[in-house]
Amino acid sequence: MLDPDFIRAQFPAFSEPSLDGQAFFENAGGSYPCRFVTDRLERFYRERKVQPYGPFAASRVAGEEMDEARLRLSAMLGVDQDELSFGPSTTQNTYVMAEAFRQHLPESAAIVVTNQDHEANSGPWRRLANSGIDVREWKMDPGTGHLDLTALESLLDGASLLCFPHCSNVVGEINDVATITKLAHDAGAFVCVDGVSYAPHGFPDVGALGADIYLFSAYKTYGPHQGIMVVRRTLGEALPNQGHHFNGASLEKRFTPAGPDHAQVAACAGMADYVDALYAHLGAEHVGPKDRAVAVHDAMRAREVELLAPLMDFLRAKNTLRLFGPTDPARRAPTIALEAERPGEELAAELAHHAINAGGGDFYAGRALEAMGLDLDKGALRVSFTHYTSEAEINRLIEALEHVV
Numbered sequence: 001m002l003d004p005d006f007i008r009a010q011f012p013a014f015s016e017p018s019l020d021g022q023a024f025f026e027n028a029g030g031s032y033p034c035r036f037v038t039d040r041l042e043r044f045y046r047e048r049k050v051q052p053y054g055p056f057a058a059s060r061v062a063g064e065e066m067d068e069a070r071l072r073l074s075a076m077l078g079v080d081q082d083e084l085s086f087g088p089s090t091t092q093n094t095y096v097m098a099e100a101f102r103q104h105l106p107e108s109a110a111i112v113v114t115n116q117d118h119e120a121n122s123g124p125w126r127r128l129a130n131s132g133i134d135v136r137e138w139k140m141d142p143g144t145g146h147l148d149l150t151a152l153e154s155l156l157d158g159a160s161l162l163c164f165p166h167c168s169n170v171v172g173e174i175n176d177v178a179t180i181t182k183l184a185h186d187a188g189a190f191v192c193v194d195g196v197s198y199a200p201h202g203f204p205d206v207g208a209l210g211a212d213i214y215l216f217s218a219y220k221t222y223g224p225h226q227g228i229m230v231v232r233r234t235l236g237e238a239l240p241n242q243g244h245h246f247n248g249a250s251l252e253k254r255f256t257p258a259g260p261d262h263a264q265v266a267a268c269a270g271m272a273d274y275v276d277a278l279y280a281h282l283g284a285e286h287v288g289p290k291d292r293a294v295a296v297h298d299a300m301r302a303r304e305v306e307l308l309a310p311l312m313d314f315l316r317a318k319n320t321l322r323l324f325g326p327t328d329p330a331r332r333a334p335t336i337a338l339e340a341e342r343p344g345e346e347l348a349a350e351l352a353h354h355a356i357n358a359g360g361g362d363f364y365a366g367r368a369l370e371a372m373g374l375d376l377d378k379g380a381l382r383v384s385f386t387h388y389t390s391e392a393e394i395n396r397l398i399e400a401l402e403h404v405v
Contacts, residue, residue, distance in 0.1 A: 002299045006281050007388045010034050010274060011222075014388075023393040025358045027220075028169055028335045028384035031200055034222040036277070037270030040065070041224060044263040052262050065266035070252065072272035075289040077214075078207030079230050082252040086265045090196050090215045090227040091120040096255050097192065097213060097231070098124035100239040101161060107132035111161040112189070114138045115371045116147055116168045119364040121194035121215070125163050138164065142372050145171035145325050149183065156187035163191075166198035166214075170365040170380065172325040172332040174198065181210040190235055196220060200386055201304055201333050202297030203275065205290060206230050223271045224264035231255060300387040305329040307385065307394050311336070314398045320405050324372060324380070335384040337369070340405055344379035347404055351381075354400040358383045 008014045013024070013032040024032065044065065050056075053063035074084040087093040101111070105128075113125050115137055129135045136155045140147050145168065156162065162184040167174050181191045192213040195204060199216035206214045212235040218226040231239075236251050247253035272289070279292040282299060308329035315323050315338070322339040326332050340347060344360030351358050361379045362369055370376055383397060 025383040034274040036273035041267035069269040076293040087227040093229040110134035166195040169197040170337040303387040337380040344381040347381040
C-alpha cells in the first residue's frame with residue numbers, strides 16, 4: 001500500500017504556507033506538480049534555457065533531457081519512443097489529429113464519437129461533418145451515463161474511426177478500453193482514446209490497451225502544462241504529415257506543427273521520477289519501467305478506491321444530491337459530478353468558505369451533462385481527488401457538503 005505521508009512529501013504544495021489548511025478537490029482541472037517536475041523545470045530555466053541539440057554543453061544537455069522524457073514516458077506506457085509526441089495541450093493535439101484524418105478519409109467515410117466525452121475529444125471530430133464525413137454518435141444511457149457496447153456494434157459498420165474516453169470527466173465511469181478497442185478493430189476501425197481524466201489515477205499500459213491514439217495531459221498527471229499523445233506506428237505512418245515538410249519522416253514530429261516547449265518537455269521526465277520513487281517506496285523487486293508503472297497504477301487505484309468508499313456511502317444516503325455515474329468505487333475514478341437544487345458554481349463558492357477547493361459548471365462536458373438532463377445554466381458541482389488526498393480531507397469534504405447542501 002502507498003504511504004500517504006511519503007506521497008504528500010513529494011509535492012511542494014503540501015508544505016506551501018499559502019495553501020495550508022486548504023483541501024484540494026479540483027484535481028480533475030489540474031493536479032499539483034510533484035517536486036521532481038518542479039525541480040527539473042527550475043533547473044532547465046536556470047541552466048539550459050537555450051536552443052537544444054546544439055554542439056555546446058548547455059544545448060547538448062537540454063536536448064538530452066528532452067529525449068530522456070520521451071524515452072522514459074514511452075517505456076512506462078508500453079510503446080516505442082517515437083510513437084510518443086508532445087504538444088501544447090490535448091485539445092490542440094486532438095485538433096491536429098482530426099485535421100490529419102480530414103485529409104486522409106474519403107468523403108464517404110464514417111466515424112463514431114460519443115456524447116460522454118469532454119469537448120476536446122468530441123468537437124474536433126464532429127467538425128469533420130463539414131467535410132462530408134458521416135459522424136455517428138454513440139449515446140450513453142441518460143440515466144446512468146453508461147456507454148453500452150450493444151449500441152456500438154451497428155455504429156461501427158463501415159466506420160473508419162472510433163473516438164471515446166477512457167473515463168469521462170463528469171460521469172467518472174472507467175470504460176473497458178481493451179474490449180471496446182478490440183470490437184472496433186474487428187470492425188476495421190481505428191481507435192482514439194481520450195485518457196485525460198484517467199491517467200491521473202495511474203499511467204495506463206497503452207500497448208496492452210491496443211488504442212491507435214491515446215491522449216492525456218501532463219498537468220493532470222503531476223507535471224507541466226503539456227499534452228502527451230501516443231500515435232501507434234501503423235496509423236501514424238499512414239496519416240498525412242501535419243508538421244514541417246522536413247519532419248515528415250519523423251513519427252514523433254509528424255503531428256506537432258508547433259515547436260516544442262523545451263523546458264516543459266524536459267520537465268516531464270519528472271513524472272517518471274515520481275513513479276519510480278513510489279515504486280521504490282513500495283519495496284517491490286526490481287522490474288522494468290512498464291511493470292513499475294503498472295504496479296504504481298494499481299497502488300494508486302487501490303488507494304483511491306479506499307478513499308472513495310466513505311464518500312460514496314455519504315452520497316448514496318443523500319437524496320438532495322444526484323450523483324452522475326456509478327456509485328461503486330471500483331468502477332469509477334474519483335471525479336464526482338453532482339446535481340443539487342442550487343447551481344454548481346454557487347455551491348463551489350460556498351465550499352471555498354470551508355477551505356474546500358472544488359469547481360462548478362459544465363467542465364467542457366456539456367453534451368454529457370445535458371444528455372443526462374442537467375440544466376447547463378445551473379451546472380454541476382464537481383469534487384475530484386487523487387491518491388495524494390488524505391482521509392482527513394475526505395472527512396472534511398463530507399462535513400462541508402453536509403453543511404452546504
